[in-house]
Amino acid sequence: DSGVTQTPKHLITATGQRVTLRCSPRSGDLSVYWYQQSLDQGLQFLIQYYNGEERAKGNILERFSAQQFPDLHSELNLSSLELGDSALYFCASSAHPRGSVSEQYFGPGTRLTVT
Amino acid sequence: AQKVTQAQTEISVVEKEDVTLDCVYETRDTTYYLFWYKQPPSGELVFLIRRNSFDEQNEISGRYSWNFQKSTSSFNFTITASQVVDSAVYFCALRGGGADGLTFGKGTHLIIQP
Secondary structure (H helix, E strand, C coil), rough: CCCEEECCCEEEECCCCEEEEEEECCCCEEEEEEEEEEECCCEEEEEEEECCCCEEECCCCCEEEEEECCCCCCCEEECCCCCHHHEEEEEECCCCCCCCCCCCCEECEEEEECC | CCEEEEECCCCEEEECCEEEECCCECCCCCCCEEEEECCCCCCCEEEEEEEECCCCCEEEECCEEEEEEEHCEEEEEEEECCCCCEEEEEEEEEEEECCCCCCCCCCEEEEEEE
């Protein structure tokens, strides 16, 4: 158990809908990262937040957004969903903003299925 | 741009054999960090090791060992005396000195047959 929690575990929704994925980092970790794992693209970094502020952006679509709240939990919002958005979404956390001396620990993931 | 290549898509060995998973990386950063993660059938990503670019010492942890060679931009992972529980997808990842997100390879699916 990495200490990172994600809810829900599974999510099934229809095209065009909007969903919110939730992540709670390990106790004491200030950085939260979101990744998408799909068969086509593999594991891709989406976005990072540190102590409530956006820190880095990866291959995140404009239809996707995220935020980190004062209690450090984070939410990833996916809107206007398409079939291609079906994937496993991981949240990870680390103690240091650049992670130069700490690893990223991953949550169990949320499997999103868009029908 | 950064890139991680895991050329071996799938490896199948019989239990107790040694197996090496290859990882080749590309980066223009002088400071960077390399990682290996394990993804068992249950789906979670489990951290195995981090290596800093300025530390080329090889590392051994039980049956696991890692060979980091800057000259060939490789960070290979060897499992000695493999066990069925080692069956998983293994990912090599790279993090540049200035970037925070990890760049992952496509993964190597390791199958250990009893």
